[in-house]
Amino acid sequence: DTAVSQTPKYLVTQMGNDKSIKCEQNLGHDTMYWYKQDSKKFLKIMFSYNNKELIINETVPNRFSPKSPDKAHLNLHINSLELGDSAVYFCASSSRTVQAFFGQGTRLTVV
Amino acid sequence: KQEVTQIPAALSVPEGENLVLNCSFTDSAIYNLQWFRQDPGKGLTSLLLIQSSQREQTSGRLNASLDKSSGRSTLYIAASQPGDSATYLCAGPLNDYKLSFGAGTTVTVRA
Numbered sequence: 001d002t003a004v005s006q007t008p009k010y011l012v013t014q015m016g017n018d019k020s021i022k023c024e025q026n027l028g029h030d031t032m033y034w035y036k037q038d039s040k041k042f043l044k045i046m047f048s049y050n051n052k053e054l055i056i057n058e059t060v061p062n063r064f065s066p067k068s069p070d071k072a073h074l075n076l077h078i079n080s081l082e083l084g085d086s087a088v089y090f091c092a093s094s095s096r097t098v099q100a101f102f103g104q105g106t107r108l109t110v111v
Numbered sequence: 112k113q114e115v116t117q118i119p120a121a122l123s124v125p126e127g128e129n130l131v132l133n134c135s136f137t138d139s140a141i142y143n144l145q146w147f148r149q150d151p152g153k154g155l156t157s158l159l160l161i162q163s164s165q166r167e168q169t170s171g172r173l174n175a176s177l178d179k180s181s182g183r184s185t186l187y188i189a190a191s192q193p194g195d196s197a198t199y200l201c202a203g204p205l206n207d208y209k210l211s212f213g214a215g216t217t218v219t220v221r222a
Contacts, residue, residue: 035210042214050207090154099160100157100202104153105153
């Protein structure tokens with residue numbers, strides 16, 4: 001049983017396109033996150049949601065729009081993709097006093 | 112704002128040697144301290160979680176200590192094995208909603 005699953009694992013697309021990444025957790029956690037890992041491997045938070053409510057939006061461009069239809073899902077939609085958006089995007093979940101669990105990542109390549 | 116620093120950035124040791132990985136953080140009001148492992152091209156695997164009220168946690172060959180007053184955490188890996196080769200990340204969140212990561216220490220254990 002995968003605790004945090006995200007799809008797709010790989011995404012190659014052209015500049016200007018719109019794409020979505022989906023994330024689901026089956027741990028019953030109430031907080032979910034999107035992180036971006038750049039080419040230097042540094043992990044930076046993009047968004048966090050608690051009980052479907054946006055808590056943190058870390059100065060991410062408006063082209064990125066997260067959506068949480070319920071506590072178990074947090075999707076990321078990206079409009080007008082740019083070359084600089086190429087990175088690995090990680091979804092994660094956690095709950096109070098419980099360690100965070102990460103998905104396997106989505107490697108986005110914009111060409 | 113929480114700044115997390117990991118030293119050294121890379122470490123190469125012969126098999127059997129003990130590993131010492133350091134993590135420092137600027138804000139002692141951390142909620143907890145988590146250590147993760149990341150294998151190349153993979154997601155993050157949680158290794159240990161130390162609550163702010165705790166001083167250390169142990170799991171098998173792994174032991175992590177936390178000293179909030181000095182803003183430091185140390186991960187010890189006893190009797191290293193080639194399978195321990197990976198990047199180790201620490202995260203020291205100030206609250207439930209944002210894990211602040213260090214840049215990681217990349218470990219190579221030589222057989």
